[in-house]
Amino acid sequence: MGAFILFLKLGPLFHVDGLVMSENFIELRNVRKEFAGVVALNDLSLTIRKGEIHCLAGENGSGKSTLIKVMSGVYQPDGGEISIDGNKVEHLSPMASIEHGVQVIYQDFSLFGNLTVAENLAMNVQLREQRHILNWRRMREIAKEAVSRLGVELDLDTDVEKLSTAGKQLVAIARALMSDARLIIMDEPTTALTGKEIETLFRIVRDIQSRGIAILFVSHKMREMLEISDHITVIRNGEKVADGPTRDFDEALITRHMTGLDIISEPYVWDQAQYGSQPARVETQNLSFGSDLDNINLSVRPGEIVGVSGLLGSGRTELALALFGMMPGYSGSIAISGQETKLATPQDAIHAGIAYVPEDRLSEGLFLTQGIDRNILSTSYEKLAPGLLIDQKKAEDWVDTMIRDMQIATPTGKKLVKELSGGNQQRVVIARWLLTNAKFLILNGPTVGVDVGSKAEIHRIIRELAQKEGLAVLMISDDVPELVHNCNRIVLMHRGAFVEEMASAETSEDQISDKLKNLT
Amino acid sequence: MTWFQKSEVVIAGILVLAMVIIGLVNPAFWSLDNMFSLLRSNVIIGIMALGVLLVMISGGIDVSFPAFAVAAMYLTVKGMIYFNYDGVLLPFVAAATMGALFGCLNAFFVYKFRMIPLIVTLGTGSMVRGFLLGVVGTSMININKMPDALIEFGKSDIVNMVKADGSTYGLTAMILVYVGLAIALHLVLRHTMIGRGVYALGGDPEAASRVGFNIRKITFFIYCVAGALAGFAGLLHSGMIWLANPRDFVGLELDVIAAVVLGGASIFGGRGSVLGTMLGVFMLVMVKNSLIIMKIDTTWQRVVVGVIIVIATAITAWRDRRANA
Numbered sequence: 001m002g003a004f005i006l007f008l009k010l011g012p013l014f015h016v017d018g019l020v021m022s023e024n025f026i027e028l029r030n031v032r033k034e035f036a037g038v039v040a041l042n043d044l045s046l047t048i049r050k051g052e053i054h055c056l057a058g059e060n061g062s063g064k065s066t067l068i069k070v071m072s073g074v075y076q077p078d079g080g081e082i083s084i085d086g087n088k089v090e091h092l093s094p095m096a097s098i099e100h101g102v103q104v105i106y107q108d109f110s111l112f113g114n115l116t117v118a119e120n121l122a123m124n125v126q127l128r129e130q131r132h133i134l135n136w137r138r139m140r141e142i143a144k145e146a147v148s149r150l151g152v153e154l155d156l157d158t159d160v161e162k163l164s165t166a167g168k169q170l171v172a173i174a175r176a177l178m179s180d181a182r183l184i185i186m187d188e189p190t191t192a193l194t195g196k197e198i199e200t201l202f203r204i205v206r207d208i209q210s211r212g213i214a215i216l217f218v219s220h221k222m223r224e225m226l227e228i229s230d231h232i233t234v235i236r237n238g239e240k241v242a243d244g245p246t247r248d249f250d251e252a253l254i255t256r257h258m259t260g261l262d263i264i265s266e267p268y269v270w271d272q273a274q275y276g277s278q279p280a281r282v283e284t285q286n287l288s289f290g291s292d293l294d295n296i297n298l299s300v301r302p303g304e305i306v307g308v309s310g311l312l313g314s315g316r317t318e319l320a321l322a323l324f325g326m327m328p329g330y331s332g333s334i335a336i337s338g339q340e341t342k343l344a345t346p347q348d349a350i351h352a353g354i355a356y357v358p359e360d361r362l363s364e365g366l367f368l369t370q371g372i373d374r375n376i377l378s379t380s381y382e383k384l385a386p387g388l389l390i391d392q393k394k395a396e397d398w399v400d401t402m403i404r405d406m407q408i409a410t411p412t413g414k415k416l417v418k419e420l421s422g423g424n425q426q427r428v429v430i431a432r433w434l435l436t437n438a439k440f441l442i443l444n445g446p447t448v449g450v451d452v453g454s455k456a457e458i459h460r461i462i463r464e465l466a467q468k469e470g471l472a473v474l475m476i477s478d479d480v481p482e483l484v485h486n487c488n489r490i491v492l493m494h495r496g497a498f499v500e501e502m503a504s505a506e507t508s509e510d511q512i513s514d515k516l517k518n519l520t
Numbered sequence: 521m522t523w524f525q526k527s528e529v530v531i532a533g534i535l536v537l538a539m540v541i542i543g544l545v546n547p548a549f550w551s552l553d554n555m556f557s558l559l560r561s562n563v564i565i566g567i568m569a570l571g572v573l574l575v576m577i578s579g580g581i582d583v584s585f586p587a588f589a590v591a592a593m594y595l596t597v598k599g600m601i602y603f604n605y606d607g608v609l610l611p612f613v614a615a616a617t618m619g620a621l622f623g624c625l626n627a628f629f630v631y632k633f634r635m636i637p638l639i640v641t642l643g644t645g646s647m648v649r650g651f652l653l654g655v656v657g658t659s660m661i662n663i664n665k666m667p668d669a670l671i672e673f674g675k676s677d678i679v680n681m682v683k684a685d686g687s688t689y690g691l692t693a694m695i696l697v698y699v700g701l702a703i704a705l706h707l708v709l710r711h712t713m714i715g716r717g718v719y720a721l722g723g724d725p726e727a728a729s730r731v732g733f734n735i736r737k738i739t740f741f742i743y744c745v746a747g748a749l750a751g752f753a754g755l756l757h758s759g760m761i762w763l764a765n766p767r768d769f770v771g772l773e774l775d776v777i778a779a780v781v782l783g784g785a786s787i788f789g790g791r792g793s794v795l796g797t798m799l800g801v802f803m804l805v806m807v808k809n810s811l812i813i814m815k816i817d818t819t820w821q822r823v824v825v826g827v828i829i830v831i832a833t834a835i836t837a838w839r840d841r842r843a844n845a
Contacts, residue, residue, distance in 0.1 A: 108726075108727075111727060112727060114791055123716070123731055127732045131713055133713070
């Protein structure tokens, strides 16, 4: 958790009484913003009352970031008006926005990793005072005050880059509070936090609220929104589609508003009649590796989607790596379609028809600055170039087929992968592996950072591939609902061993979550 | 951070160790004569290193300063001869100003076009050197033509000693100029807002502009000061060797960058200190000086400098990556 201890008192959950909530802090009326003719915000109205926790929900690309930038004065709207404290603001510049008490905590926190906590905290104040000479003593005082206002303990002399993500976030929040904030906008604040850190964050958010500071919580995680907020606004394609007190919403309703679709989730059923007679695609016997893997007996048959859950460090990632030939020196045996196979390198695994989509697809799996085509083909060039030259015609065909089959939203295969949404990027990675004729697909955290609509789409594609093509899938995930809805079996891992196996049809999300909590 | 983890302490430790080893191999190393000449060799590289340090903290790199130094030096000396000027202060102001103007050129391209500093400074350095040789001239100005005031200034010593054989040696006063500039830069980096802005820029340029630093002002400050230091060092150099050679300082950028990296500055920006840089400069000069004492061929000195750059950069890169993990 980093080097801070909380000694906050937990205040009452909501201060929803007439007095606090009666006045509006900021009002946007029919705000419009276009970029080169593309409408980013379409006559959008939003009201944030003083001291409320307001959630702004929307998928990637729905206009959330644009809206934040309008409120923080970075973008000037093309139409509509903005009022703060009931007074119309003619031209909201970044400086004016800060002076009105609007503070944004960006996803990357905008901190200086090479400077100490104290300096990071005091920098804004000293800049605002237009100092030329730095007063290190006063800087420490400012920093101390900032930290005590937040009610946490942070080592002021540590370099920020040495802090955990949660620690960095605390510094960013403490810095925002320094400037007499009245509205703190948090952009996807929970993305990189663990469950416990999220609880801590929520306590702090409520504490901030109890001082009459409004918070705009920008997110696409439904459970968090429902837990923390007083009011929810959902936007889609730059328009407001829903707006109301949180008690009027539930997960399904928010999802429907965010995506405009009804996403039904039925549990996945393995077609035993069709695939039951075939040998297991992958079968391990007493697979062990040091203390990471302890006598794993896993069998995945064609058409099965097997889920693996467990805490961080339970050995679930190591299992994936071992099956992908990245942990040579394992003991025990691995059989592929009934044949014992030595998996000493990733090449061995690819030859055996195994594909692996890693956890951090952005840094491990994709060439972001290259086109979709090259990314998709990157594992297949050997097959495309029987002689010296690449068969360009065939390459194009393959790319087109994959873009169509995987429904990647792009006009052309030349589009750069970094310009795609998270969901489409994930599809590119899967497409690449399907081209290698993979028979066994290992997915590690397949939908981390992917929005609801794309998530459902990825799930649909995986299930379809398993059902129709007989692809065997091993799905490793933290997201319990994801596992319950998409797997026919789920195994729990702990300290390198399988501790329990459940049929998805006979278990529930809560049961699994409870079991995970009880693992120590 | 405890004191023994500080880069400066580590560098100082390595430096002392190296001095002991070199002293054991060659006891002449510890002679006062050798020490004085060692310190003298620190001055020019040291002043230039201060400029490079500033650029490197901000996340950039500068390879144009030797060209700026030689241009400022040659033009100033020519001017002094032309006007028959025999002061010292004004020429140094002129050389520094010229260097600063050249530096502005770097800043303009780096800021305005968001260009990679390496490419910008490669280009501007080549341009300035080319113009100097093509337009101003290629002839050396020897001691007989050099302005006397400059030579006299370069000759000033703090202490003078007489050897047993009657020859004299001394510690050059130029070391005071170097230390003075170093202290000034240290104060700027550590205690002024613009100095902290340089670190902030090197840490995260996007965040620096979000908290309200004036990136344009800081960029111009960095490259102009680096240029001014180079111009100043160039003129000082000619006063110390009694010669103005328009082809001087070729390949010096490698030595200076090696010294700055050796001093613990990060090639990724955001880290580095004046004290560390001074230690790095001393270490580099000492190693080269020992190679000469040990009569090792100059071509091998290039190898040593190359090895130092690679190893020192690898260590700092490894350190910074670990810090970010």
